Structure formats: C-alpha cells, structure tokens
Amino acid sequence: MKDNYTTAEFVLIFRTNINRKKHVRSVSHLLDSRKEIIRWNVDLSDIDNVLRIEATHPDCTPVIQLVTQAGYACEELTD
C-alpha cells in the first residue's frame, strides 16, 4: 500500500486554471523536464484544477514560476 513509502518525497498542491486536457498537454513538457519533479497530475474534475506534484524538495516557487510563465494562474493551496 501507499502508506509504506518512506522516501523523502514532498507533495506540493497548487490551485490553477489549467482546466482542459490540451492545457495540461501544453505544460507537460515543462514539468516533465524538471529533475526535482518525480510525478505530477492535474485534477480536471474539480473546481480548483489542482496541480499535484511529488517532488524531491519542498520549494513551491520554481513550480509557480514555471506554470505562470506558461500563461496559467498557479498558487499554492495551503491548509
């Protein structure tokens, strides 16, 4: 099960306006090219269009920059 992962992995959660499959495709090469991003996905089925990232470090700023530069809104979704 998932609970067994003990890697030093950080889950970063962002609210975006990436709300179509083609928009997801347009940011995919940017996100895929980053070494610190292990995996990522966008939840198109919910209102926040959450971009969820599993990364090797907890810093949100580079992701926000990357997505904003691609022309989308992106802010960290905090508790």
Place this chain on the structure above:
Amino acid sequence: MRTRDINKEALIREKAIEIIVNDGFDGLSMHKLAKSAGVSVATIYIYFKDREDLIQQLYSEETKKMSDATLRNFDPESHFDEGLKVQWMNRMTYCLENPYSITFMEQLKHSPLVDRSTIDMRFLHAMSRFVHKAIERNEIVPLPVEIYWSIAFAPLYQLVKFHISKSSMPGRPPFIFDEPKINQTLELVLKALKP
C-alpha cells in the same frame, strides 16, 4: 512537510462514501468533502491524486473489507449447505454493519468510474473452489454462474434490503430478517440447488 495520518485518511474515505451515497458521484466535490471531514482541500490531495483516484481507492478498499468479512470462518472445502450458511451470515452481518458501503458498492457496480480488473482474487478463488467442490460431490447442480449466483445470493440481498429500509411490500408491516426467516429462506435456496 505534511505527514500522513492514517486516521485522517480513514475519515476522508468514510465521508467521501457518505457524500457519494447521499448526493451521487456528481455531488462529490473536494470542497464539500474537505468541509465534511474537517480537513483542508490540500490535505485531501496529499492522500489522493485526484477525484478519480479517490473513487478507485474507495472501491479497492471497500472490496477488500467486504472480502475479508465474507471469508471469515469460511472453509471452501465445507459441505455446500454449511458453507452457504456461513456465507449468508457473514454477508448479512457485513451489510447490516456497513450500510453506506453496501449502497456505495451498488452504485459503482455499473459505473465506468472504476477499473474492476483489480478485484480481490483471493475472494473469487475461494468462492469458485467452494462451488466446484460442491458440484464434484454432487451436492448442487452445475449451473451457469449468473444463475447460480441469482439463486444462491440474490434472495439474501433482497431480504436484507427489505430489512435495512424497514419497508417491504405495500400494505405489509416492516420486514425483520431474523434467524428463523433466514433459515426458512436458506432451506428453500438449498432445495432449489439440489441435484
């Protein structure tokens, strides 16, 4: 960094099932779920990749819980009459203790939202061994599995439904599925399956 909390995760699962049962799949939004579980939307996404992943995980978890409960004290090698009684009691207990889970599984039965290929093989193997042994020993007639299931289990589930909804046929008092009624029904089912 946020850490995993098993209790929080369990609460999110429980509330998600309640929302789906009460409001349907379209009624499940992450905001509604967060509010109901007393956590933030961000916290839900720590545990679940997206809405689809959440629903798939709920299905896998509930399937596993149901299989565990159904196989408790069940010996697939036992005589058909005894084995079916254990199955009936286990399944009925599970239904009565987990009414939300049952309705949820029912809703998912014909839904494209989940991938059922991950179904619990342990459960399938036990049930299939039980039936094939019984046919081999000439305790029941061989039947297409759909017909077998409909005779062996559909009466149980229908009567449990009457019992849970506290209603029955029009003009009848609430139906209580008690031990004598279970035995009475089981006897008829066993008779129907005898060679």
